[in-house]
Amino acid sequence: MTQLILEQALNGLQFGLMLFLLAAGLTLVFGIMDCINLAHGSLYMVGAYFVAAAAQAADSFWIGLAVGVAGAALLGLLLELSLFRRLYRRDHLAQVLATFALILIANETVRMIWGAQPVMLNAPDALAGPLEIAGFSYPAYRLVIIAFGLAVAGLLYLLVARSRVGMWVRAGAANREMTEALGIDVQRLFTAVFVFGAALCALAGGLLGPLLAVQVGMGESVLILAFVVIIIGGIGSVRGALVGSLIVGTADTLGRALLPTLLRATLPADTASMLGPALASILIYLLMAAILFFRPQGLFPARA
Amino acid sequence: MAFYQPARYQKPVAGALLLALLALPPALAALGHEFYIGFATRLLIFALAASSLNLVLGFGGMFSLGHAAFFGAGAYAAAICMRAGISEALLALPLAMLVAGALALLVGAISLRTRGVYFIMITLAFAQMAYYLFISARAWGGDDGLPLPGRMTLAGLSLGSDSALFYAALGCLALAVVFLGRLAGARFGRTIQAIRENETRMEALGYPVFRYRLVCFALGGALAGLAGALLANLTGLASPNLLQWTQSGTLLVMVIIGGVGYLYGGVVGAVVLLSLEEVLSGFTQHWPIGLGLLLLAIVLFAPRGVAALFGKAGG
Numbered sequence: 375m376t377q378l379i380l381e382q383a384l385n386g387l388q389f390g391l392m393l394f395l396l397a398a399g400l401t402l403v404f405g406i407m408d409c410i411n412l413a414h415g416s417l418y419m420v421g422a423y424f425v426a427a428a429a430q431a432a433d434s435f436w437i438g439l440a441v442g443v444a445g446a447a448l449l450g451l452l453l454e455l456s457l458f459r460r461l462y463r464r465d466h467l468a469q470v471l472a473t474f475a476l477i478l479i480a481n482e483t484v485r486m487i488w489g490a491q492p493v494m495l496n497a498p499d500a501l502a503g504p505l506e507i508a509g510f511s512y513p514a515y516r517l518v519i520i521a522f523g524l525a526v527a528g529l530l531y532l533l534v535a536r537s538r539v540g541m542w543v544r545a546g547a548a549n550r551e552m553t554e555a556l557g558i559d560v561q562r563l564f565t566a567v568f569v570f571g572a573a574l575c576a577l578a579g580g581l582l583g584p585l586l587a588v589q590v591g592m593g594e595s596v597l598i599l600a601f602v603v604i605i606i607g608g609i610g611s612v613r614g615a616l617v618g619s620l621i622v623g624t625a626d627t628l629g630r631a632l633l634p635t636l637l638r639a640t641l642p643a644d645t646a647s648m649l650g651p652a653l654a655s656i657l658i659y660l661l662m663a664a665i666l667f668f669r670p671q672g673l674f675p676a677r678a
Numbered sequence: 679m680a681f682y683q684p685a686r687y688q689k690p691v692a693g694a695l696l697l698a699l700l701a702l703p704p705a706l707a708a709l710g711h712e713f714y715i716g717f718a719t720r721l722l723i724f725a726l727a728a729s730s731l732n733l734v735l736g737f738g739g740m741f742s743l744g745h746a747a748f749f750g751a752g753a754y755a756a757a758i759c760m761r762a763g764i765s766e767a768l769l770a771l772p773l774a775m776l777v778a779g780a781l782a783l784l785v786g787a788i789s790l791r792t793r794g795v796y797f798i799m800i801t802l803a804f805a806q807m808a809y810y811l812f813i814s815a816r817a818w819g820g821d822d823g824l825p826l827p828g829r830m831t832l833a834g835l836s837l838g839s840d841s842a843l844f845y846a847a848l849g850c851l852a853l854a855v856v857f858l859g860r861l862a863g864a865r866f867g868r869t870i871q872a873i874r875e876n877e878t879r880m881e882a883l884g885y886p887v888f889r890y891r892l893v894c895f896a897l898g899g900a901l902a903g904l905a906g907a908l909l910a911n912l913t914g915l916a917s918p919n920l921l922q923w924t925q926s927g928t929l930l931v932m933v934i935i936g937g938v939g940y941l942y943g944g945v946v947g948a949v950v951l952l953s954l955e956e957v958l959s960g961f962t963q964h965w966p967i968g969l970g971l972l973l974l975a976i977v978l979f980a981p982r983g984v985a986a987l988f989g990k991a992g993g
Contacts, residue, residue: 410795412927460978466741466798468977471934474927475973482966598806598923605799652814659803659810663788666800670792 377510382631383624388516390623391523395578396596397603397615398530399571405547405610405676407462407564410469413453413476414575414600415593421446421576422588423484426495435498435584443576450572454565462564477594485590495583519581526577527616534612543567547610547676599626602662608672617673622658629654681871682737682862682939692855692942699848703841715840716912721952722847723908726854728932728944730901733858735930736939737867738894739874743798743926744785744805745902748778750921752903754812757824757916767830767837767846771907778903779896781808786895790888802923809921823917830911837911847908851945854901859941870894935976 400414424445429438457476461469501515534540545553546560554560579588586592603622607614634650641649665672703715731745755774764770785804792800818824829837837843861867873880873887881887910916919925928951936947954972958965 404795408795410798457974464977464981466795467930467934467938468981470743470927471931472974472977474931475970475977477970478966478973479970482964482970486964486967594924598802601799602803605796609795648814648816652811655810655814656807659807662803663800663807666792666796666803667788670796 378631379628380510381512382628384512384516384520386624386627387620388520388523388623389627390620391520391527392578392582393596393599393603393623394523394527394616394619395574396600397607397619398612399567399574400600401604401607401610401612401615402543402547402567403564403571404604406543406550406560406567408550409458409462410466410473411458412470412473412597413480414571415595415597416477416480417446417450417572417575417593418579418596419590419593420449420480420484420579421572422495422579422583422592423488423493424576425580426493426583426588427488429495435496438495439577439580442580443573446576446579447569447573450569451565453572454568458568459561459565480593481590490590492587492589495580495588497584515584519585522577522581526574530612531616539563539566544676599658602658605662605672606665608674608676610676611672611674614672614674614676621661625661626654626658629657633657681868682941684859684863684941688941696848696852700845703844707841712840715844717952717956719840719844719847719912720909721949722844722851723905723912724929724932724948724952725945726847726851726908727902727905728929728936728948729851729854729858730898730905730944731929732933732936732938732940732944733861733901734895734898735933736937736943737862737874738870738891738898740790740891740895741798742789742801742895742898743923743930744801744803745898745929746921746923746925747785747805747808748782748899748902749906749909749925749929750812750916750918751781751808752778752906753910753916753920754818754824754906755903756830756907756910757826758818760826760828760830761824765828765830766834767832770830771850771904774907775900775903778906779900782899782902783892783896786892786899790891790895802926805921805923805926809918809923812918812921818916821918823915823919826910826914826916829914843908843911847912850904850908854904855941855945862941866890866893931973935973 396414396418400411403409403411403414421442425438425442427438428441428445429435432438432441453476457472461472497515501518503514504511505514505517532540534543542553542558542560542563545556545558546563550560579592599622603618604615605618606621607616607618630651633654634646637646637650637653640646699718702718706712706714706718727745727749730748731742734740734742734745752774755777756770759765759770759773764773785801789797789800789804812818813821829843831837832842832846835842837846862871869880869885869890873885873890877887906916906920909920932947932951933944934947935950936945937943940946951969954969955965958968962968
């Protein structure tokens with residue numbers, strides 16, 4: 375039982391950190407430019423395909439990851455310059471329509487190039503086995519993902535909280551007009567944020583690739599989770615995104631692993647077997663609705 | 679956005695269109711294209727669903743990204759009614775509307791306390807909850823959905839043939855559009871639109887803003903439930919896919935294409951989107967790319983929707 379709980383807690387941490395990579399970019403795009411980007415999940419999908427293709431061509435996971443992330447950043451740059459730039463001043467309806475169109479285009483283009491079957495992406499051979507620490511064994515590759523996630527989260531924290539660019543980003547999220555009036559080129563800043571967000575998406579997609587299937591439509595479900603994270607954390611706040619990701623990642627993973635067992639101990643068997651999975655999958659949405667109800671601005675609101 | 683006002687030529691055009699639609703099934707049958715009767719029924723049903731969202735979004739100004747929950751709830755209510763032996767549409771369809779409307783009332787009562795982006799996200803959250811509940815409900819088929827044992831009867835007449843169902847859907851859509859048109863011009867519709875324009879002012883004038891919004895939201899949900907029940911009859915299945923967030927997105931896209939806040943916005947949008955799908959899929963299996971590019975063009979070049987290109991905004 376301790377092995378199970380510890381393992382699931384680590385899985386939750388790993389899932390949460392990957393969610394953070396997705397949510398960090400999304401929350402800034404949302405917070406600074408007030409732009410709803412439904413295609414953020416598509417960047418994650420396309421990034422994962424880029425990494426898989428590059429890894430296959432170079433026969434090395436790490437080279438593939440680097441090339442794929444760079445490719446996704448380039449795609450993000452093109453999208454920002456050609457389309458998103460025109461969307462910031464439009465209302466949310468126009469943003470939803472345009473980014474929904476992007477989802478359609480991205481899904482079908484990927485299907486056209488790579489086919490409808492999931493693409494295989496293998497973890498590096500050296501990390502394929504489990505790692506044993508004091509009688510507790512855990513997949514080595516997942517530990518590497520956790521290390522990666524922690525490193526990126528730390529880096530991002532330093533960047534946002536300590537650097538000058540980070541200060542501009544925070545200022546832009548808190549009050550865009552005032553920041554512009556002070557002479558900061560928010561437009562250019564936003565291009566940078568968008569590109570950075572796209573790169574983080576591809577990093578998450580590439581790292582998760584060996585664990586999940588790289589397939590069409592993988593972006594849609596994760597997009598909703600990323601939205602849940604940024605609503606819980608507070609729109610525009612990177613710190614909120616980190617806390618939100620960890621809450622959502624752990625609650626979802628532990629809920630799925632433990633709730634059915636817990637319910638079976640307290641309820642009749644057939645009720646528990648029906649209620650368990652249902653409750654586990656709606657747990658994070660319940661959490662989000664509760665937070666919206668009691669703290670409508672999220673846990674760490676960027677706008678005071 | 680201005681108050682809704684019907685264009686002068688709207689009534690004659692709608693009447694002529696209705697007559698043409700009445701003649702459609704025999705005409706298609708005579709030409710040997712019976713397959714298209716089912717497609718036309720799908721158009722009518724989605725036109726109804728999109729119109730119900732347009733009531734909430736266009737007239738009420740509430741940007742809901744969870745409308746598919748009510749659409750799907752209606753479909754499930756119809757399937758459950760049928761399996762319980764209630765196959766009379768005059769009883770089962772109102773029941774489906776009641777279930778979907780009650781769900782919308784519940785969701786709205788909580789969601790409408792939030793504003794803006796938060797409202798979008800909380801409606802989405804509730805729709806996701808409904809989606810996962812139906813997926814995990816093994817008694818109702820879980821992942822596979824709940825098949826209907828047959829089609830409903832309307833006042834004793836079977837809806838088994840495709841043209842009978844077509845007429846039933848046409849009747850529902852026509853009634854709904856007339857109802858929405860009357861509603862938009864009535865005191866309730868005016869109030870709702872005024873709240874959309876300036877909530878604070880209406881609050882100050884003493885209108886119970888929250889209650890007006892809630893009623894509008896629930897009405898939209900009930901109409902979406904009617905569309906869902908009809909769709910379940912057409913496809914013979916209440917599927918959890920109807921509740922997926924991409925379905926809410928599709929309905930939104932229909933309304934935006936058609937024209938937010940125009941009486942026929944939902945109808946035009948559903949017809950345009952589904953017809954485009956049908957036509958493009960005849961040319962290439964990669965039709966979503968073409969559709970996506972077209973949608974982008976609409977966003978960039980026809981920002982107020984297709985209906986706005988032809989009619990005036992009124993007011």
